[in-house]
Amino acid sequence: MRRDDFLKSLAALAVAGGLPLAARASTNIKMMIPANPGGGWDTTGRALGKAMQSAGVASAVSYDNKGGAAGAIGLAQFVNGSKGDPNALMVMGAVMLGGIITGKPPVSLSQATPIARLTSEYNVFVLPANSPFKTMKDVIEQLKKDPGSVKWGGGSRGSTEHIAAAMIAREVGVDPARINYVAFRGGGEATAAILGGNVTVGGSGLSEFAEYISTGKMKALAVTSPTRLKGVNIPTLIEQGINVSLGNWRGVYGAPGISAEQRRALTELVLKAVKSKAWTEALDKNAWTPAVLAGPEFEKFVDDEFASLRATMVKSGMV
Template sequence: MRRDTFLKSLAALAAAGALPLSAQAAAAIKMMLPANPGGGWDTTGRALGKALQDAGVASSVTYDNKGGAAGAIGLAQFVNGSKGDPNAMMVMGAVMLGGIITGKPPVNLSQATPLARLTSEYNVFVLPANSPYKNMAEVVAQLKKDPGSIKWGGGSRGSTEHIAAAMIAREVGVDPAKINYVAFRGGGEAISAILGGNVTVGGSGFSEFAEYISTGKMKPIGVTSAQRLKGAASSIPTLKEQGINVEIGNWRGVYGAPGISKAQRDELVAQIEKATKSKAWAEALQKNDWTPAWLSGDAFGKFVDDEFASLRATMAKSGMI
């Protein structure tokens, strides 16, 4: 093949996205964020995008927020609109799995390509600053008297905070079907509702509440981990030490488009791993109190499958499905 013909062919392949990122110039990444602005997925996706640019992997990152239905709306758009695109990514997490179990969306997560788990954390339950309740014990006492009077607020139905609220009810002898759970389209909406006193108890990952806890705008009353968290969250008691046998974790990861090749997937994983070693990502971890939880490729895919089974069993036990 003549050299000029080869170069033209190479350029055509790169333009079509058929070459892995390392064989092209820094790519223009399209990042699906299946949540409204201001929540955990949004924060994670934008931090990852900045890290990809900081690591020299991405020339630019375009973000597309599509919130609702525990991420199912964004998932459907991603699966249907990005097939074969090696420069498309979607941030997701445990919340999406619960939403898929309860909502049965028209597309499957398995149609997309698992790339990497990025972070893990636990949920924290908080009260508005002006709440008449002081701790989880007082909330539980009122829950037992009148389940509907305690308005729980958090992510979509099937989210880990929704599951945790149902588990708390079950553990204290209240029918989980009677809890008054308000599902918001994203973390930003939930935070606004908590700050405005429109819910009794709010739940989400600690990183989403950290700023408001530190400034006294929210009162933390329990964390869903087995042991107390470290750092800024170390003063928050676990549910278990308050006599409520509930433990459930949260995590966030990233998927690639359906139909990309194994070579393209492996290259994306390598580039994301490079981004997680950047200064920008280190700063994001520190700022948001995220715990690194790297797991990639097939191992991440198996983890997600196992999480589906575990969450389904937990939700069935709590009367949610």
């Protein structure tokens, strides 16, 4: 068979669905990002899309940002609008689980299809550059005097920074129900509020604040990791006498109603993408820890995380 005839046959097979999804040159991925631009989910989704194109498993990737309610609004749109679509992906993670526990939305994550966990990251708490406080100790002293006067700014209710703030309050003898937590719809809004001095303390993933910390626009107080992060000169909460450690992970789900074969093929696309140079560069740039987990193991991990987060939030007085 001549080369041009072979290529035409290959294209016809792809159009007819005779080739596995991972082999189709014309795969167009639709990426639901259930948050506003500028935050961790947005960065993750766009980095994954770039990696999928770099790895040659997607010819194009479109993005749909739909923020609010810790991802529940985007989840509802994804569940209702992407049924049976083998090329649809949604970014999600620990924040969405926390939001579902606190918000109890009518839509369930179990309606979508687990694909893979991608990364893990720890939160950092920061002060605006012009803050009268200098250390976490200063913040804690004020929190003990007047809990409501300390405004904690971060992502949606149930986000990891919200949970960490409640855990900090509990550890220092303050009723977690009395913390003044200001939830924002996305990382961009939270960053603007911190830079503008509209909150006392801000919390988010280290990657989102790294630029502002390095330029002196924010002062880092503590990270939520159990030990200091490599190459990051920020003390942990634990070494400052506050026994709190909490991680944040992110992953992707597929659409409801896809077949087992379609799920397998979509998982293959994602796993090939996270082996690409583009993804490795994204990990380094954002200080993400690779934490790839797929298949039944990822599904079980999510179930276990729901139980663990719910227990932590009950203990911290959040639910």
